[in-house]
Amino acid sequence: MPTPEEDATVSSAEFIKAFRVMLLARVLEEKLASLYRGGMIKGGVFLGRGQEALSVSVGLHLRKGDIFAPLIRDQAGRMAFGDTVLDTLRTYLGSQLGPMRGRDGNIHRGRPREGYYAMISHLGAMIPAVSGALLARRMKGEIGIVGATCLGDGGTSTGAFHEGLNAAAVEKLPLVLVVANNRYAYSTPNARQFACRDLLDKAVGYGVAGHKVDGTDLEQCLLTLRKAVRAAREGGGPQLVVGDLLRLVGHGEHDDARYVDPALKAAPVGRDCLLLAKDHIIARKWASDAETSAWRKEAEEEVNSTLDKVRLEPGPNPEEDDWMAYSKPEFAERYAGA
Amino acid sequence: MSSITYLEAIRLAQEKALADDPRVFLYGQDIGNFGGAFKATKNLAKEFPGRVFDAPLSEDAIIGMAVGAAIEGMRPIVEMQFADFSTCGFNQIVNHAATLYYRTGVPCPIVVRLPSGGTSGGGPFHSQSMEALYAHYPGLVVMTPATVEDAYSMLLEAVALDDPVIFCEHKFLYYHLKSERLPESVLPVGKARLARAGRDATIVTHGAMLHESLAAATELAADGYEIEIVDLRTVKPLDTDTVLASVARTGRLLCVSEEWPWGGVAAEVIARVTSEGFGLLDVAPQRLSAKDTPVPYHPDLWSVHRPTASAIAEVSRRLLNI
Numbered sequence: 001m002p003t004p005e006e007d008a009t010v011s012s013a014e015f016i017k018a019f020r021v022m023l024l025a026r027v028l029e030e031k032l033a034s035l036y037r038g039g040m041i042k043g044g045v046f047l048g049r050g051q052e053a054l055s056v057s058v059g060l061h062l063r064k065g066d067i068f069a070p071l072i073r074d075q076a077g078r079m080a081f082g083d084t085v086l087d088t089l090r091t092y093l094g095s096q097l098g099p100m101r102g103r104d105g106n107i108h109r110g111r112p113r114e115g116y117y118a119m120i121s122h123l124g125a126m127i128p129a130v131s132g133a134l135l136a137r138r139m140k141g142e143i144g145i146v147g148a149t150c151l152g153d154g155g156t157s158t159g160a161f162h163e164g165l166n167a168a169a170v171e172k173l174p175l176v177l178v179v180a181n182n183r184y185a186y187s188t189p190n191a192r193q194f195a196c197r198d199l200l201d202k203a204v205g206y207g208v209a210g211h212k213v214d215g216t217d218l219e220q221c222l223l224t225l226r227k228a229v230r231a232a233r234e235g236g237g238p239q240l241v242v243g244d245l246l247r248l249v250g251h252g253e254h255d256d257a258r259y260v261d262p263a264l265k266a267a268p269v270g271r272d273c274l275l276l277a278k279d280h281i282i283a284r285k286w287a288s289d290a291e292t293s294a295w296r297k298e299a300e301e302e303v304n305s306t307l308d309k310v311r312l313e314p315g316p317n318p319e320e321d322d323w324m325a326y327s328k329p330e331f332a333e334r335y336a337g338a
Numbered sequence: 339m340s341s342i343t344y345l346e347a348i349r350l351a352q353e354k355a356l357a358d359d360p361r362v363f364l365y366g367q368d369i370g371n372f373g374g375a376f377k378a379t380k381n382l383a384k385e386f387p388g389r390v391f392d393a394p395l396s397e398d399a400i401i402g403m404a405v406g407a408a409i410e411g412m413r414p415i416v417e418m419q420f421a422d423f424s425t426c427g428f429n430q431i432v433n434h435a436a437t438l439y440y441r442t443g444v445p446c447p448i449v450v451r452l453p454s455g456g457t458s459g460g461g462p463f464h465s466q467s468m469e470a471l472y473a474h475y476p477g478l479v480v481m482t483p484a485t486v487e488d489a490y491s492m493l494l495e496a497v498a499l500d501d502p503v504i505f506c507e508h509k510f511l512y513y514h515l516k517s518e519r520l521p522e523s524v525l526p527v528g529k530a531r532l533a534r535a536g537r538d539a540t541i542v543t544h545g546a547m548l549h550e551s552l553a554a555a556t557e558l559a560a561d562g563y564e565i566e567i568v569d570l571r572t573v574k575p576l577d578t579d580t581v582l583a584s585v586a587r588t589g590r591l592l593c594v595s596e597e598w599p600w601g602g603v604a605a606e607v608i609a610r611v612t613s614e615g616f617g618l619l620d621v622a623p624q625r626l627s628a629k630d631t632p633v634p635y636h637p638d639l640w641s642v643h644r645p646t647a648s649a650i651a652e653v654s655r656r657l658l659n660i
Binding site: 120 | 363388389391393394396397398399400401402403404405406407408409410411412414426429430433434436437438439440441442443444445476477479499500501527528574575576578610613614
């Protein structure tokens, strides 16, 4: 058990580990944006710029054997949980060799057998899915497992959010639900999304523990997620974490986000968590500016070399796809003329 | 052995599934100590402690939790209190359960039990037949057992399948349909059954309409007509071969379905027979479905809203005399 003192601090090693995952996610996403502009991506691109600190803190506090169902702005959390540059690029570029084999794209990727669930686009839907997985683990006698899933402020308005969180609370499941209040659901601001004082107030209504964190502050995010994940793991039931931050990109790369209030961009909530984390490292002399630049270069090299490889990979071949939605081939329907 | 009702067959199948397979569990509203709105899970909570859970009134969460549990290797059977309420869980069924295998290669072995179809006095929201709606979505198996034997054996098959199954059990058959024994051998999933042999016309049907169709065939037999009846059993996959073979013998086709007409199972069967077996038909195929209105509450309205034996006999006579 850590001492209370250790509990209140983040070591340099942990902070730097988190920072470097954030950096890799940022560099990879910058590449995705440029590939999108170059017409190289199949489908849309949805980025997590500004949300890396909160997201990475979720992934880093999960262990092998836990369950993670990320959402669209969780590149950092995904990589902290074990997703790779390779799987990401394969999915975005539609490689047949990726985990989704061209059948689904971009952020809808996962490896469910490894506890890394592939989100569906319908917001809130992964809350009951993770809850059911946790119920199954409990029935199998597995203890100390945590399931985490992420959502935005818009997602809290869905029926799935309400039903899922309530059902998880009734079963006292070890669920960590992380809400990134990034101020906009696509173009809709908080004022048109909810009327409660703060999304954290919802925790009381559902009878679950609530945690509030400044989503631009990596240290605070790491501490808060450490606490929330531990509480869930130790039997404290569902934990609702609300992080305050600002989406620093459009909803997708097709969106110039002109609707974002300039006052929010200038406010503390609009700061870039990656830059703040870098300042934190340098101020504490955990690394020099040159070292952080070298880390960025290393990340760029990984992204570029992986991209060189993925570019050459084949896409799915429509002639070879089995076009089967069933695990039993005999269930394939036959339609004349098809 | 005393006779077994269709409802009891469903209860017994769940009891056997729970006893045989530790991965099976039940989740739904009021299904625990209360035993379910229809008592389809009576005593199962007591018999299998920790494996029969009362759920909050949250169809979306119920199905979503079943999906997550299935990913983790369990075999959940979920009960919707009435088929009609499954619309509140529709998203998880059609967008999550149905797409999972195609998208990720991980199957989703859930069974969603839908107490389906009309009963006298049920009204617009406790009477619906939703098999065509779910059959529209790739990835779902849709079963519509019409007999006590099928209610039992098909539910056990549904649990054994790796793919998600929508199990449309018909409420009208719950109490009055009885059998002396449960089956030992069964037709495979996706195989239709010849419920009555004939030579003059084929009726293709499923669920409670099988029994209305059989009664109509008995009435027509008095006039010297021999009607062949195909019970589809599963509407997806749909056994086109058995239907075509029957139409090849009779040359005339009537599809009877309790669903609404637009885009229903009857429409699908007729589409297949006309495109794959046009030359087998002596006359244009016909369908008889429910009226294209919500299901009415008053018994006098309801009794003519759905196809009845006399309506089926009347349409059949027209088909036979063309």
